[in-house]
Amino acid sequence: MTKSIKNPTRRQLFGLAASAGVAAALGAHASASTPVPTKARIVIIGAGAGGTALANRLVRRLEGAEITLLDPRVQHLYQPGLTLVAAGLKPADYVLSQTGDWLPDGVTLIPEKAAAIDPEAKTVATESGQSLAYDFLVVAPGLVLDHDAIEGFSLDMVGQNGIGALYAGPEYAARTWQAASKFTEEGGVGLFTRPETEMKCAGAPLKHTFLIDDIAKRAGNGGKIDVQYAAPQTSLFGVPIVAEKVRMLFGDRGITSHMQHQLQGIDADRRRARFSTPDGSVELDYDYIHVIPPQRAPEVVRQSGLSWADKWTDQGWVECDMASLRHLRYPEIWALGDVAGVPKGKTAASVKWQVPVVEDGLVAAITGTDPTQTYNGYTSCPMITQIGRAMLVEFDYNDNLVPSFPGIIAPLEELWISWLMKEVALKATYNAMLRGRA
Amino acid sequence: MKDLTVGTLIAVFEEIFGRGLFWAMVGLAAVVTLGYVYVLIRDRKISWHKFLLAQLSMPVGAVLAVWFVLVMTHSELANIGGPVDLIVLLGVAAGGAVGAAILVYTMQSLLWPPAAERS
Numbered sequence: 001m002t003k004s005i006k007n008p009t010r011r012q013l014f015g016l017a018a019s020a021g022v023a024a025a026l027g028a029h030a031s032a033s034t035p036v037p038t039k040a041r042i043v044i045i046g047a048g049a050g051g052t053a054l055a056n057r058l059v060r061r062l063e064g065a066e067i068t069l070l071d072p073r074v075q076h077l078y079q080p081g082l083t084l085v086a087a088g089l090k091p092a093d094y095v096l097s098q099t100g101d102w103l104p105d106g107v108t109l110i111p112e113k114a115a116a117i118d119p120e121a122k123t124v125a126t127e128s129g130q131s132l133a134y135d136f137l138v139v140a141p142g143l144v145l146d147h148d149a150i151e152g153f154s155l156d157m158v159g160q161n162g163i164g165a166l167y168a169g170p171e172y173a174a175r176t177w178q179a180a181s182k183f184t185e186e187g188g189v190g191l192f193t194r195p196e197t198e199m200k201c202a203g204a205p206l207k208h209t210f211l212i213d214d215i216a217k218r219a220g221n222g223g224k225i226d227v228q229y230a231a232p233q234t235s236l237f238g239v240p241i242v243a244e245k246v247r248m249l250f251g252d253r254g255i256t257s258h259m260q261h262q263l264q265g266i267d268a269d270r271r272r273a274r275f276s277t278p279d280g281s282v283e284l285d286y287d288y289i290h291v292i293p294p295q296r297a298p299e300v301v302r303q304s305g306l307s308w309a310d311k312w313t314d315q316g317w318v319e320c321d322m323a324s325l326r327h328l329r330y331p332e333i334w335a336l337g338d339v340a341g342v343p344k345g346k347t348a349a350s351v352k353w354q355v356p357v358v359e360d361g362l363v364a365a366i367t368g369t370d371p372t373q374t375y376n377g378y379t380s381c382p383m384i385t386q387i388g389r390a391m392l393v394e395f396d397y398n399d400n401l402v403p404s405f406p407g408i409i410a411p412l413e414e415l416w417i418s419w420l421m422k423e424v425a426l427k428a429t430y431n432a433m434l435r436g437r438a
Numbered sequence: 439m440k441d442l443t444v445g446t447l448i449a450v451f452e453e454i455f456g457r458g459l460f461w462a463m464v465g466l467a468a469v470v471t472l473g474y475v476y477v478l479i480r481d482r483k484i485s486w487h488k489f490l491l492a493q494l495s496m497p498v499g500a501v502l503a504v505w506f507v508l509v510m511t512h513s514e515l516a517n518i519g520g521p522v523d524l525i526v527l528l529g530v531a532a533g534g535a536v537g538a539a540i541l542v543y544t545m546q547s548l549l550w551p552p553a554a555e556r557s
Contacts, residue, residue: 386517388513388517410522413519413520414519416513416527417526419511419513419517423511423513424510425450428451428452429449432445437443
């Protein structure tokens with residue numbers, strides 16, 4: 001059994017190797033102590049990136065624990081790949097695998113949704129009425145895309161009449177490319193949106209914008225397109241220095257931005273989108289629109305009283321400490337991944353950093369010791385700006401840039417090496433994370 | 439990146455090239471390297487005649503290596519965006535050049551050992 005440890009010289013040591021386009025690295029591993037014997041009953045809600053990676057780590061870390069995962073999804077989605085599918089760079093099955101293939105022996109998968117959580121009685125009820133008692137609970141069910149919040153829009157529309165919605169899954173990402181590719185050939189107004197709520201990888205809407213713009217221009221149709229980006233926020237990205245860089249890139253590419261524009265609905269027949277703005281309702285024409293709906297915690301989380309009462313009240317993210325991810329009122333509960341109520345962290349890169357923290361906290365709780373690891377809000381966004389180039393943007397809770405390869409890979413520079421990482425290296429790293437080995 | 443491991447590195451290479459192609463390349467590199475070491479030990483000297491031909495193969499190896507990487511990563515030379523990209527590209531070219539030189543030298547030595555060369 002091995003246990004990953006932090007290595008402060010990692011960046012310097014491994015930067016050059018990684019810049020060879022393969023995220024090369026040597027081990028930052030040390031032998032850990034023998035597995036902790038325990039009879040603890042651990043329930044993990046969700047077998048996505050967070051739940052699966054954690055389960056793999058816990059089975060090596062604990063001996064005798066009863067680990068149960070709840071997730072009805074047969075297929076596992078490599079969500080960072082959806083952007084590539086929606087740009088025609090990868091097929092839909094690029095992001096698909098079987099949930100069961102990633103799970104270790106020694107855990108029990110119940111293929112059902114959690115229907116209710118009773119944090120007082122420490123039980124989880126499944127949809128079929130089964131009740132699972134737990135000593136420790138990890139809430140990692142992901143989030144819900146609230147497509148119904150966009151008036152006039154339904155997922156059936158994706159792929160036709162210039163409508164795309166890549167977040168909805170691989171099939172929809174592929175259908176998004178059908179609509180987007182038509183736009184890159186025929187031209188017109190391309191309208192790219194994002195929601196007001198917290199969301200998975202906030203860089204993804206920008207990547208889609210950049211890629212579709214690039215593909216149209218490569219096809220010689222740059223003169224026929226008018227690319228516009230509309231967002232409810234006041235800036236193009238949550239990290240000010242990155243927002244400024246994106247603003248400059250938009251300027252260079254001739255992409256217009258409409259800030260403080262929140263998508264309310266679409267009229268698919270007239271190809272018009274309605275936005276709310278501080279000055280009232282505004283309508284914009286489009287020939288291609290990319291819809292990203294509001295994103296919220298699953299209803300079971302809110303119904304169970306685990307959400308913040310005074311923050312994100314319309315979204316319901318789990319109330320937890322931003323450093324330990326431990327629930328603030330129920331110390332035997334942790335939040336992991338998209339559902340965690342922390343300021344940043346709805347990416348696979350965040351999950352990669354969160355999982356060891358939850359693992360550490362959980363094992364410390366079992367052994368009655370103090371946890372040693374904390375999450376600093378790290379997240380990573382390989383911001384593709386064109387086919388063949390990207391910016392490897394990494395930052396933390398404080399909006400500080402925290403490059404993995406300082407002095408080698410400039411985070412705000414459009415580089416081929418960053419493209420290589422996104423296109424070929426990240427999925428392998430993600431897979432290693434799922435197996436609890438990265 | 440958080441924890442970077444040898445396992446991750448191998449997984450990354452497998453993902454880039456496909457598991458079969460990657461391990462086939464590793465096997466080929468190992469065989470060529472072993473062959474090179476073998477002929478050096480066997481001959482106990484460098485044949486400068488063979489070395490000249492090996493050197494001539496280096497530009498070809500460099501170009502092939504760069505082409506291979508660009509194709510496998512769906513990119514093109516125009517995507518080079520900064521110094522690190524150039525360094526990586528030159529590294530790939532250098533690797534291809536050295537690999538080709540070793541391959542050509544080894545093949546010559548195996549096919550035409552010193553005795554055959556003298557005759």
